[in-house]
Amino acid sequence: MVRILGPIVGLGFVGVLLWSLMWGAIAFVQEPxxxxxxHEFHKHPEKVDFSFNGPxxxxxxxxxxxxxxxxKEVCSACHSLRLVSFRDLTALGYTDGQAKTLAAEWSTETPSINPETGEPATRKSIASDRIPSPFPNEVAARAANNGALPPDLSLITKARHDGSNYVHALLTGYSAQPAALLKHFPEAKTGEGLHYNPYFANLNLAMAPPLTAEGQVSYADGTKPTVDQMAKDVSAFLTWTAEPKLQNRHRTGLAVLIFLVIFTGLTWMAYQNVWRDKKH
Incomplete structure (x- = not known):
């Protein structure tokens, strides 16, 4: 009985799927x-020639x-970096002493406990502390940003498709709304407190352009701080915060490929040795 009912039930499911597919196609043709x-004005980020690209x-x-x-000078006013500690910054070429100094200069209001009274207190940050959030909690963050919650940037390049290029495109992509958009989609006009950016999913975001002019940051190494350069630099930094072991992964992948090539060669030679006297 089961052998008979099984194919019948299967055919029933197939029939329902075909029926749904047919009516879906008809509805698509009749009412596209x-x-x-x-859909019309959203842009995908262009590739940036970052040094960490490629295997x-x-x-x-x-x-x-x-x-x-x-x-530090631009983004930290609104965005946190809660998964990165000051001592992690030694991976960027800073010494332990420089990391301690940077922590102490960064914030003097790290939450703590007074060891004598047990009351809440604040202190200067130390190297083992994580980079502090600019706001004490989500409510304060929304209140300071017209109801919008600035996302934490620790993993932002992993949380967004094509993250490194996306961050760069978003930071440099602010512009006036195209006339064609306003003509064909007047309901999509950027509202008060929003800013048009074709690289953002719904074209409008609450964050004002953070990088507005050349020289906004003064680089000690003499690099010219154009808007494009600053966007590239912070995109690279946020790629590192999201994947600090990227170079180790690249080295491991290369070692695995070399091993597989050698192993394949040895396997082929063993095969030839074992079967050399056998007739096919």
């Missing part, structure tokens, strides 16, 4: 989906230090 502003890519420590400076 309407074009939207997001043999490496981080440029000078660029990472410049990116940290951009984050």
């Amino acid at each position: 989906p309407k074009a939207t502003a997001e 043999l890519g490496k981080f440029d420590q000078a660029q990472l230090q410049r990116g940290l400076q951009v984050y």
Whole structure:
């Protein structure tokens, strides 16, 4: 009985799927989906020639230090970096002493406990502390940003598709709304408190352009601080915060490939040796 009912039930499922597919196709032809502003004007980020691109890519420590400076002087006013501690910054070429100094200069309001009274207190940050958030909690963050919550940037390049290029494109992509958009999609006009950016999913975001002019940050190494350069530097830095072991992964992958090539060669030679006297 089961042998008879099994194929019948299977055919029933197939029939239902074919019926649904047919009616879906008919509905698509009769009432095609309407074009939207997001579909028509959303842009995908262009590729940036970062030093860490490719299987043999490496981080440029000078660029990472410049990116940290951009984050500190521009981005840290709104965005946290809660998964990165000050001592992690030694991977960027800083000494332990420099990391301690940077921690002490960064913030004097790290939450703590008074060891004598047990009351809440604040102190200067130390190297083992994580980079502090600019706001004490989510409510304060939203209140300071017209209801929008600035995302933590620790893993932002992993949380967004094509993250490094996306961050660079977003930072440099602010512009006026195209006339064609306003003509064909007047309902998509950028509202008060929002800013048009074709690289953002819905074209409008609450964050004002953070990088607005050349020279906004002064680089100690003499690099010209154009908007494009600052965007590249902070994108590289945020790529490092999201994947600090990227270079180790590249080295491991290369070693694995070399091993597989050698192993394949040895396997082929063993095969030839074992079967050389056998007739096929």
